[in-house]
Amino acid sequence: MLGELDDFCTKVLADHGCASVSLAVVERGELVHTRAYGQADVAGRRQATPETVYGLASITKAFTATAVCLAADEGLLDLDVPIPGGYRWTAPTPRQLLQHRGGFPAFYNFHYESGPLPIDIGRYRTLVREPGTDFEYSNIGYHELGRLLEAASGQDLAVFLRERIVEPLGLTSFGFGSVYAGPAPVAQRYAADGRAYATCHSGHPAAGAGWATAGDVALFARTASRLLRSATVEAMYDAVPINEHLGYGLGRIVSRGAGAVVRSHGGGMGGIAAMMIDIPERELSAAVLANSTNKAARDAVVDHLMGALAPGFHSDQLNPITERTRPMALAQGEWAGEISTAEGDIPLWIRIRAGGQVEVRLADGPPVTVSAVASQRWNLRVSAPLQLPTADARLNSPSFGLELSAEQDRLVGRAIAFKDGDRDGWLGAYLVHPCVLRSH
Template structure:
């Protein structure tokens, strides 16, 4: 464990945090650093732009930093023999066993926790209406794009189905389990779970451009996205994963740090596992409607840092705030720069379909000798696509095209084809997606099985 004098006080970094806020027009940043019994937390800016300042104890929506919270609960329940992480989810959720297009397999809870269950990218948010709900969302979009255990793909749907699985396994709802086994015993008084659960003192989520407040946000996958906590409590929570913590048994702590796959993204049970310059870092970021969050843990130093922001698209700024706190110990906590390039799609014409829950949608792609790509959906006319990189596939093709399904037409105006490339076949995901928050609302990402064969 390092000398605590190497960790800066928040007064020492206040000017840099205020500069970060000013440069990016952030309503507030709340941050905390914890080591042993010491927790220092402070808020900067306004939790509510109508006049309520942020503090280190202000609850914020955690977005995807919910995942390490839920994963830690699962590990604790497994220690007590209340659940089996290697049980197939469909053993208790038979609706997951319905045959769908794509790969076959029965993913386990552990695979859902480390994003190797085989599900594709997915998110949905609702504001003035009810979301699909996890069972309907899984029925429509719970397609196995990869065989379970073979590929990493970050999947909110995997965490989403853990909620009904935990309820079936334990007889208790997830919110009750979190309070009984995690929030209460660890003294995380601001910990809460569910839409609007942060209470009247919580930070108001704002849009990035015009600082319009979001209404109550709901989603079909709250177990991936809907925990609330203050920066102070989030840093306290992070200490459960430092060496010497008595919260988890050694075997459980090791399981959290064990990536689901040795190659590609090194993601354990709810936490990214990185070693910049030889220093072990466990980290997770979150970014969704009106919030950005970052948690970073240095297990060998016994240090945890947390930062939360009440603005869409601000997870990188939250991560920067954590790096400011930890820079005397480690230079960065985010992923290394990726130098890989997308695999080229062979020239020619390809035809196939997108298997949507509303029926098959015809799809064509054409690649010329210079590598330019055009895509056509349901005979609507071809549109040129960008060729991009995707960490879970050989290539991604992105175009301003909309799948003609009721769900996609609601809030997903772009099409991404994330594909593995073969000589005569392209297969993978077709995502109807909305990036950003045009119209002052974050949209959805809906993944479907997609397969094309060479026709010329």
């Protein structure tokens, strides 16, 4: 069944410039297949093995979610009681945060030097919509869950994960933190063009600071539910729809529609492309871990592996796309307003032109003209080569995006400072700021 896998994975690594990939398959709770290909450390010529540990990025959210659900089962917290803190709307509940419906925006603040993080996550812990009303994938929400769990349990998240999940399930390789501190060999992380990454720090470890072998990830996917009450397991996989193919439960993506149900979570950041899959109907789980920012090798291996293990599998059962584009249909005209930042308001002006073109000017800088699109959520979406003039954005977020909805005589939404990939330097921060424009 997997006879062609060796040749296929070797070719995929070469085709996509990926240093290594590791995979594992678990059936009925037992690890039945492990393989690793390529080099875990190119400079050191160290081969990847099934014992090599990889960064998990957002697969960590599944571990954090399981920990939060364990704490709820033990009465340490209530999934439906709003978290502490003052917010624009009613504070979100842990259940809403687990489902990425807590109202927080997308965010990451990756940094590659030791010492305090220069971008404070607290400056971006502002609700952008009423909790419970819509899905938005947010590291801030999982950061809040980590803080809540530590306060409720009196333990560091790393300790709680180790004592309540890792040790009971026998996941001997799992680690948590910016640096892997366990005994196993670690895969060096690489940019899309093959440069070795420096150590990455962030202000939201509960959302992405996990490490493990592919075997332990696959075992976790198949066995984590053993730790929870049956009603909690049912709630974990009762996924609210996010598109026509998928829903998001409590730290798990769940497929919808025809075919066997697939429960999964992916992970991606600088030098990491990871995927965890569980198919309960077949009592089967799998993990594919790669040490490259480019997800192409991971995705090709996942498709090949799952095609052999689960006929009828399709990649739409994994990919939580929520913003499918369509043509922008706003009328021509000029709009002016401001972007709200922690450093004060920044003037913004746009002119909507014919043919889906938009002219954008920030503060007193020169205008640039770019193409615009729309989506089911936004009437206008653009990306422009403009630098948001804040100290946080200047650190490593040189690109600028706008997502705006038409509301009577206003355009309301957000301005985003980000970095488009890591082919130049390292992946930067993703910073969301409220924005309001009025017809000018």
